[in-house]
Amino acid sequence: MKNTTPTPDPRIERSNRSVLNATRELLAEGRDVGSLTIEAVAARSGVAKTTIYRRWRDKWELALDAVMIDMLPHYYADPPDVGDTRKELLTFIDSVVGALSMAPYGPAMQALVSEIATHPELSRVYREQVVEPRRAQLAAVIARGIARGDLRADTDVQTLHEFLLGPVFYRMLLSGSPLDRKLSARLVDGILQGFAPRPGTAASRRRLRR
Amino acid sequence: MKNTTPTPDPRIERSNRSVLNATRELLAEGRDVGSLTIEAVAARSGVAKTTIYRRWRDKWELALDAVMIDMLPHYYADPPDVGDTRKELLTFIDSVVGALSMAPYGPAMQALVSEIATHPELSRVYREQVVEPRRAQLAAVIARGIARGDLRADTDVQTLHEFLLGPVFYRMLLSGSPLDRKLSARLVDGILQGFAPRPGTAASRRRLRR
Amino acid sequence: MKNTTPTPDPRIERSNRSVLNATRELLAEGRDVGSLTIEAVAARSGVAKTTIYRRWRDKWELALDAVMIDMLPHYYADPPDVGDTRKELLTFIDSVVGALSMAPYGPAMQALVSEIATHPELSRVYREQVVEPRRAQLAAVIARGIARGDLRADTDVQTLHEFLLGPVFYRMLLSGSPLDRKLSARLVDGILQGFAPRPGTAASRRRLRR
Amino acid sequence: MKNTTPTPDPRIERSNRSVLNATRELLAEGRDVGSLTIEAVAARSGVAKTTIYRRWRDKWELALDAVMIDMLPHYYADPPDVGDTRKELLTFIDSVVGALSMAPYGPAMQALVSEIATHPELSRVYREQVVEPRRAQLAAVIARGIARGDLRADTDVQTLHEFLLGPVFYRMLLSGSPLDRKLSARLVDGILQGFAPRPGTAASRRRLRR
DNA sequence: GACTAAGCGAGACGGTACGTCGCGTCTTAAA
DNA sequence: TTTAAGACGCGACGTACCGTCTCGCTTAGTC
Numbered sequence: 001m002k003n004t005t006p007t008p009d010p011r012i013e014r015s016n017r018s019v020l021n022a023t024r025e026l027l028a029e030g031r032d033v034g035s036l037t038i039e040a041v042a043a044r045s046g047v048a049k050t051t052i053y054r055r056w057r058d059k060w061e062l063a064l065d066a067v068m069i070d071m072l073p074h075y076y077a078d079p080p081d082v083g084d085t086r087k088e089l090l091t092f093i094d095s096v097v098g099a100l101s102m103a104p105y106g107p108a109m110q111a112l113v114s115e116i117a118t119h120p121e122l123s124r125v126y127r128e129q130v131v132e133p134r135r136a137q138l139a140a141v142i143a144r145g146i147a148r149g150d151l152r153a154d155t156d157v158q159t160l161h162e163f164l165l166g167p168v169f170y171r172m173l174l175s176g177s178p179l180d181r182k183l184s185a186r187l188v189d190g191i192l193q194g195f196a197p198r199p200g201t202a203a204s205r206r207r208l209r210r
Numbered sequence: 211m212k213n214t215t216p217t218p219d220p221r222i223e224r225s226n227r228s229v230l231n232a233t234r235e236l237l238a239e240g241r242d243v244g245s246l247t248i249e250a251v252a253a254r255s256g257v258a259k260t261t262i263y264r265r266w267r268d269k270w271e272l273a274l275d276a277v278m279i280d281m282l283p284h285y286y287a288d289p290p291d292v293g294d295t296r297k298e299l300l301t302f303i304d305s306v307v308g309a310l311s312m313a314p315y316g317p318a319m320q321a322l323v324s325e326i327a328t329h330p331e332l333s334r335v336y337r338e339q340v341v342e343p344r345r346a347q348l349a350a351v352i353a354r355g356i357a358r359g360d361l362r363a364d365t366d367v368q369t370l371h372e373f374l375l376g377p378v379f380y381r382m383l384l385s386g387s388p389l390d391r392k393l394s395a396r397l398v399d400g401i402l403q404g405f406a407p408r409p410g411t412a413a414s415r416r417r418l419r420r
Numbered sequence: 421m422k423n424t425t426p427t428p429d430p431r432i433e434r435s436n437r438s439v440l441n442a443t444r445e446l447l448a449e450g451r452d453v454g455s456l457t458i459e460a461v462a463a464r465s466g467v468a469k470t471t472i473y474r475r476w477r478d479k480w481e482l483a484l485d486a487v488m489i490d491m492l493p494h495y496y497a498d499p500p501d502v503g504d505t506r507k508e509l510l511t512f513i514d515s516v517v518g519a520l521s522m523a524p525y526g527p528a529m530q531a532l533v534s535e536i537a538t539h540p541e542l543s544r545v546y547r548e549q550v551v552e553p554r555r556a557q558l559a560a561v562i563a564r565g566i567a568r569g570d571l572r573a574d575t576d577v578q579t580l581h582e583f584l585l586g587p588v589f590y591r592m593l594l595s596g597s598p599l600d601r602k603l604s605a606r607l608v609d610g611i612l613q614g615f616a617p618r619p620g621t622a623a624s625r626r627r628l629r630r
Numbered sequence: 631m632k633n634t635t636p637t638p639d640p641r642i643e644r645s646n647r648s649v650l651n652a653t654r655e656l657l658a659e660g661r662d663v664g665s666l667t668i669e670a671v672a673a674r675s676g677v678a679k680t681t682i683y684r685r686w687r688d689k690w691e692l693a694l695d696a697v698m699i700d701m702l703p704h705y706y707a708d709p710p711d712v713g714d715t716r717k718e719l720l721t722f723i724d725s726v727v728g729a730l731s732m733a734p735y736g737p738a739m740q741a742l743v744s745e746i747a748t749h750p751e752l753s754r755v756y757r758e759q760v761v762e763p764r765r766a767q768l769a770a771v772i773a774r775g776i777a778r779g780d781l782r783a784d785t786d787v788q789t790l791h792e793f794l795l796g797p798v799f800y801r802m803l804l805s806g807s808p809l810d811r812k813l814s815a816r817l818v819d820g821i822l823q824g825f826a827p828r829p830g831t832a833a834s835r836r837r838l839r840r
Numbered sequence: 841g842a843c844t845a846a847g848c849g850a851g852a853c854g855g856t857a858c859g860t861c862g863c864g865t866c867t868t869a870a871a
Numbered sequence: 872t873t874t875a876a877g878a879c880g881c882g883a884c885g886t887a888c889c890g891t892c893t894c895g896c897t898t899a900g901t902c
Binding site for chain 3: 737740741742743744745746747748753756757761788789791792793795796797798799800801802803804805806807816820821823824825
């Protein structure tokens with residue numbers, strides 16, 4: 001009987017890995033945006049340009065692909081329930097700040113962001129692969145925070161998500177201030193202040209009772 | 211009496227204007243990042259490529275220059291004191307949202323952000339010419355807000371600035387959500403909640419008295 | 421049986437020919453030196469500039485290459501032994517005069533000569549590909565001339581070569597006199613006078629006996 | 631009474647000299663043709679580009695002008711009558727060989743020859759200023775040679791001129807052989823052989839009688 | 841001895857071509 | 872069939888000089 005799921009050509013997997021590794025190396029070394037070129041990736045990886053173009057439309061898709069692999073561990077496991085909303089929010093936002101402070105992820109995102117903003121296809125991939133998983137994780141944290149009475153019942157995930165991540169990216173891209181833990185703390189505290197239940201509401205009473 | 215300010219070569223001013231106009235036109239038309247080329251600017255403006263390179267190091271400096279002119283009116287006049295902190299914050303953030311929703315400013319910023327993030331020189335210019343003026347305007351609004359008792363006395367300009375602008379840029383660049391007035395309102399309300407004086411403090415009492 | 425000489429990419433040969441043809445056309449049309457530009461060759465030939473630069477270091481190598489092809493038939497076949505030294509010398513020098521009177525060869529040589537004189541690499545190629553073959557042909561003619569007793573036994577090829585070609589190039593380049601058959605005849609007659617055996621020598625006696 | 635020949639502005643003479651000197655310096659230094667640029671001449675001489683263009687149509691006119699000054703002493707004084715035709719011819723041709731072996735004259739001529747050959751205007755100047763004076767000098771030598779019986783009465787100046795100078799330029803430009811005194815000697819001896827009166831003619835008898 | 845206009849330096853301008861880089865496509869030969 | 876190797880057409884890059892132009896300043900030579 002024939003193999004129903006035919007073994008894929010092992011060369012495919014091998015060249016794939018070579019290309020992504022070379023890409024990450026070049027991104028980590030590269031002083032700026034343009035230092036990542038398909039030609040350089042081909043030379044570094046020993047994979048023919050043709051083969052690379054067969055699998056990625058352009059250098060930006062490739063870069064996004066290569067770089068998202070680095071991100072995976074950062075949101076693959078949901079932040080665990082530690083019984084403390086502040087801590088969980090910190091864990092969440094720290095993982096983002098940490099990733100963006102790391103080479104090659106940080107510099108690569110700086111270089112990629114214009115492409116993502118500009119090209120719908122890249123934008124779609126980024127949202128599906130990066131934004132959505134993060135939102136889902138944050139949603140879980142928020143749900144627990146509401147249950148604990150640390151957050152108002154009507155707290156909106158989308159809003160919180162933007163309040164938390166927006167400033168991080170703004171710093172990384174434009175404002176020039178450093179990305180650090182103090183930022184995370186300030187963000188979380190700001191958020192908790194803003195979205196804490198008002199005194200006198202059911203939620204706040206529930207909270208005080210503890 | 212002698213001419214104290216010697217007439218500069220009028221061609222300088224003329225070519226300058228032509229180049230910046232052509233740049234803005236191309237940015238407004240351009241489907242994506244790369245559609246702005248020095249060659250195209252030269253062709254469109256009737257100014258020689260060499261002349262362009264004489265004044266701008268590369269296309270990004272040129273684009274930033276061209277585009278900042280569009281921005282000027284948006285922060286040239288400080289938001290007036292209308293006696294209502296919420297309204298003033300809305301005015302402030304709406305001017306940013308408005309600018310970023312406009313062609314060529316919005317698309318141009320999408321294209322420029324990677325370059326700004328990557329090149330220290332561009333970054334410096336952007337901070338000095340755009341970030342700082344905005345911060346100064348916001349500082350004035352905040353000062354009045356504190357005086358009115360709408361904001362806590364220890365409200366930090368930098369923090370508020372990042373809370374307000376971060377989400378706006380995050381949307382424009384990555385999250386894919388639309389830039390609109392609802393966003394402005396949500397941001398301002400979130401901020402006011404988070405930074406309103408706590409009940410029972412001096413500031414809150416002062417506020418209630420009114 | 422397998423193809424022992426692997427098929428080269430046919431585009432190579434095709435683009436090569438296109439470029440050389442375009443070069444010759446432009447040289448033939450060109451009013452002056454500078455009218456041959458790589459850009460024009462690229463445009464005319466439909467071959468990309470990069471491809472041209474891949475194969476020729478600069479326009480002068482290209483021009484020399486293109487132009488030497490025209491020259492080949494002029495010295496490819498040795499002047500035949502017709503039993504008459506004067507006629508053979510005339511045939512020899514006429515082929516040179518003829519080539520230099522022809523477009524694009526003549527104008528091209530006028531334009532090239534400074535480059536050849538200046539760049540060792542071009543100079544080497546010119547000597548190997550043009551000067552040497554001609555000298556070899558002249559050597560054969562001279563050998564026969566000596567055998568016939570028309571030229572002194574110690575007649576030096578190098579000297580004769582310079583006496584014959586020098587004035588031709590001098591006219592073409594500097595003196596402004598026309599290149600024509602009268603020149604050829606005068607050169608050959610001068611040479612024969614100068615290099616004929618002196619009366620009373622063995623050679624002259626041999627000559628008279630016939 | 632009015633000054634009929636008004637004193638010319640002395641600045642004209644001064645800038646003229648500066649430009650020509652700078653040109654000669656650059657020609658002497660320059661590795662190749664293109665290293666002489668009007669911009670470099672302007673920079674070196676401290677004279678404005680405008681002023682240079684006011685006086686010379688292009689760099690080749692300038693170069694020819696600059697370089698011909700070096701040549702002047704070489705043909706300013708006619709070769710004196712020393713009573714020996716061979717010596718006088720040697721003196722004549724040595725002065726040419728000497729000039730062409732000298733920087734900047736030699737390299738400059740190598741670079742200029744294509745321009746002279748190509749541009750009628752330059753050609754005219756070269757012929758009038760260089761070729762003609764030399765021909766006149768040679769004519770005097772030849773006349774004395776004929777009078778002495780060393781040359782046939784029908785010796786043609788033009789022919790001799792080309793026989794003598796052609797090989798010199800051919801070497802300098804194309805054949806790659808060195809320019810030296812041996813060449814001069816060989817040329818003169820070849821010429822004297824070729825143009826000596828035939829035995830038995832009136833001229834030869836006159837010659838023998840001495 | 842002041843005045844005017846010619847000649848000048850400085851340097852920006854529009855332009856042509858340069859020679860290079862990287863793109864994304866295409867062709868061949870080997871695995 | 873898929874790959875590595877690498878040539879190709881292409882578009883833009885950023886540079887070098889070209890030859891032209893505008894602009895005050897300097898400096899003669901004239902009134």
